[in-house]
Amino acid sequence: MKGMSRGLLALLFALALSACASSNRAAHNEKMGRVLPPPDTTTASGAYEGATDYRVGAQDLLEISVFGVEELKHQARVNSNGLINVPLVGSVMAGGRTIPELEQELGSRYAEGYLQNPQVSIFVKEYTSQRVTLEGAVKKPGIYPLTGRTSLLQAIAMAEGLDEFADLEGVVLFREVNGERMAAAFDVAAVRRGDMPDPQIYGDDVIVIERSGSKSAFREFLRVVPALGLFFAL
Template structure:
């Protein structure tokens, strides 16, 4: 049987899901054989990734500023300098006194240091600069499988699973609405959870938030969804 590139990719993803979730059948969480990943089965609450709280970035060591991110920049004791600016498509922001500065590709801490050094050069003696990422326009999610327009989509602010599906132009006619899998890295491990869009739309289950780097896979209905019967069965 021959498959085109898109179908082959979808089947490979489904196979990965099968391996991950079969390994944890009968338990909420269980390490996969190689010990490098975990799967959460049948969970309506997949924890947020390590670096986010309510969709906002709270760390400074990993995230690198990207084009169109919204930054809140302040200098302690100097209100005139504090402002909210959006990174332009070239990765730059324009600030008082120092003009255009390259922000794209830098960590928050690197950008704080850069701005501080520019202000020291003839303007302020010991500026204390704070940079906060208010919107992660450069964060992206991947939506794959039985949707009308699979792809990689940017997200800004809080985004729910239903909204993520809408970004991909909705489910296609062969979608299994009870087989929506979300992959996420938590505590340095890859994890996954299965969600039922029918329950979410009926208000019987919460609409979970998605985050940058999440991978959302929509299963296909029919025989191709037989693996769900396997992962929902008790251990033999």
């Protein structure tokens, strides 16, 4: 499988077997968890915190304009601290805010001494901070921007769906949480039926879809994990 080392596959398999053999399943479940947690969330990360709107993140490119004032139309790249530089206003915190929130903030700043009833419009020209990678048995593997709250099924749809060789029970979501790499397996058929949650996808997530008939160690990991419904630290 592209992007996966043999060592990582062996570790995945070992973790799965360890989970099966555990004599204290309740304690293990409490330790490992039953829902893959969201990644680290910081002001500049652009992470979603339950909102449906896209939240601006570091390195996003914004196009900002003020109705009737052509001189104020410009582009601003969000820096690593979540800040943008705006003419007449100076540095403004953009990271972590939705577009309407940022438009309101800039409108208020301009209205403080520069313009009367300014109408600020912001367009995200480049979604850089929030991207998801899809690998394996999808029709168009690649890296895709997240422009709003996105679920696993929606992310797969961005790659034009699963290909004819996809294993519906062979979907693994990789995520970094508090500096630790984690993985959770999903059965897409069960998700579609509503028997399994359709998890939310975050920036930098990696989704790998295994192919039917695979005999790899990764396949053995998938054979065990969906029945457990657990996520694992790698």
